[in-house]
Amino acid sequence: MAPDLRDLVEKLRSSGGDYTNVEVKSAAGGLPSSLTSTLSALANHPGGGIIILGLDERNDFRPVALTDPQILKQSLAKKARTFKPPVQLAIEDTMVDGEPVVVAIVHECAPSAKPCRVNATGAAYLRGYDGDFQMSALEEQAFLASRQPPHFDRLPVAGATRDDLDNDLVDDFARTVRLRDRRGLGRFDGDELLRRAGVITPEGIPTVAGLLTLGTYPQQWFPRLVIQAAAEPNPADTTGTRARNQVTITGPIPRMLDAALEWAEQTFDTAIVTRPDGTVVDMPSYPLVAFRELIANALLHRDLDCWSRGMAVEVRLRKDRLVVTNPGGLYGITVDRLGREAVTSARNMWLVTISQYLRSPESGGRVIEALATGIPTITQALIDSGLPPAQYADAGIRFTAVLKSGSPSLRSGVRRGTEQQTRSTPSELSRPTDQWRPTATQEKILHILSAGPHGVLDLQPLLALSASGIRKALAELRDAGMVEQIGGRGQRTVYRLAG
Structure with missing residues (x-):
């Protein structure tokens, strides 16, 4: 079995279900008919599947x-030809736990040819966490619009x-421009500065980007370019309440961002945590800096085409996770590259430039x-x-970010758990502690593992290291008695703090 497939199967076993870009079928009775929608959905999915x-x-x-x-x-190859355009596949045999399986790499359809449709019905499908969904006419319009570079802002x-x-806001914008770009855009004053920045047209009419960033009330023209936030009812609530702290946040982007943070401060649960220096602080269930970055990204990179103007940025606080969704997929980058490369590609370049x-x-x-520091900031804040x-x-036409909650006891004990492990290490090591200490990367691994067991693939996006580099760091921590390895041949391998 190829190393990448081995890791993938480990992740599937760990999560207990398919991933957005992975579909698993037993196929014991032959090729499943449900693959018709799956092939279309994966061909329309960014990066394929x-x-x-x-x-x-x-x-x-x-x-x-x-x-057979x-x-x-x-x-499978024959079915791939029943789409318009035909689905491009790379099919190969491989082994899992000593038994044969068939793996098909579904290549993403060219953007200029999307959406990929089923010839027999004309239907096109999207991929979601819970399966494949037939596209609505509005969603098909989004794919057609994406065939050209966006310029709606x-x-x-x-x-x-x-x-x-x-x-x-205009005065503060002009002051900041003159301070940070005095030899460029800052050389201009008044409306000329606004024209050259893309806030207004040469005729003095505000642009979409100008209104969204510096407008008094942009929702006068764009009623649904808002943030809709709500939290699930408390578990103890027996009144039949459907949601709590439900708000619709309006205004220009700077004011919406402030209002979203205020909502989070009022809505997130908090825990009392003792820091290493002995100070006691309230820690929200999700770090506010991470929430802020998610909201800023959603507001600035949402789609602004006509098809999406009826859709809001949505924030849902559930009992075990925080979900932020915006219309419009990634632009100029893929999910697997988020936070790993300093890519600053922007769907709304004027909106980002002004902001x-x-x-x-x-x-x-x-x-x-x-x-391009937003995703790394989120990653570090969660760690x-x-x-x-x-x-x-x-x-493709919708981007979703999910933050999962952790056990309050684990979160409040992140520091304590690491310190306790450090104190127990000397009796377990066969060499003095002054000859070996965890590296900065290993310290980070210990902090991550204090929230629960992780596998190598779980650690990769958090550490920006190769799998072999992480395994080496884990092996040293294991040999030092600081972590334990769980699993083995034929099973998912994870690591946890020892003791």
Whole structure:
């Protein structure tokens, strides 16, 4: 079995279900008819996906006996030709736990040809966490619109005038421009600066980007370009309440960002945590800095085409996770590259350009930095809070970020757990502690593991290291008695703090 497939099967067994870009079928009775929608959905999915035939999801993804793998491959290749455009596949045989399985790499359809449709019905499908879904006419329109570079943030807003801009925000924007770019955009004054920045057109009409960033009330023209936030009722609530702290946040982006943080402060649960220096602080269930980055990204990178203007940025606080969703998929980057490369590609380049000179009306901090530091900031904040890594899903026309909650006892004990392990180490080591100490990477691994067991693939996006480098660091920690290895041949391997 190829190393990448071995790791993938380990992840499937750990999660207990398929991933957005992975579909597993037992295929014990032949090629499943449900693969018709799956092939279309994966061809429309950013980066394509993988189909594995020969594993039983209901039996911990163990192999099942395939009657004739060769016929399965032929049938799959034949089905791939029943789409417009035809689905491009790379099919191969491999082994899992000593048994044959069939793996098909489904290549993403060219953006200029999306959506990929079923010839017989004309239907096109999208991939979701819970399966494949037939596209609505609005979703198909989104794929058709994406065939050309977006420019919707530069369009003038009919009926808006220069008076519809917030003078306080405009003045602060101009001051920041002159401070940070005095030899470029800062050389201009007044409306000329606004024109050259893309806030207004040469005729003095505010652009979409200008209104969203500096407008007095952009929702006068775009009623649904808002944030809709709500939390699930408390478990003890027996009144039939459907949601709590439900709000619709409006205004220009800097003010919406401040209001979203205020909502989070009022809504997130908090725990009392003792820091290593002895100070006692309230720690929210999700780090506010991570939440802020997610909201800023959602507001700035959401789609602004006509098809999406009826959709809001949505925030849902559930009992075990925080979900932030915005219309429009990633632009110029894929999920697997998020946080690993300093890519600053922007769907709304004028909106982002203006926003990098904006400051929060309340805190005075920058709205964004435009340096591709948002995802690394989220990653580090979650590590520091003892929470699992963020999950990101790009459905092509919709982007979702999920933060999972951690056990309160684990989170409050992140520091204590590491310190306790350090104190117990000398009696377990066969060499003096002054000859070996954890590296900075290993210290980070210990902090992550204090939130619960992790596998190598779980650690990779958090550490930005190769799998072999992480295994080496874990082996040293294991030899030092600081972590324990769980699992082995034929099973998912994870590591946890020793003791």
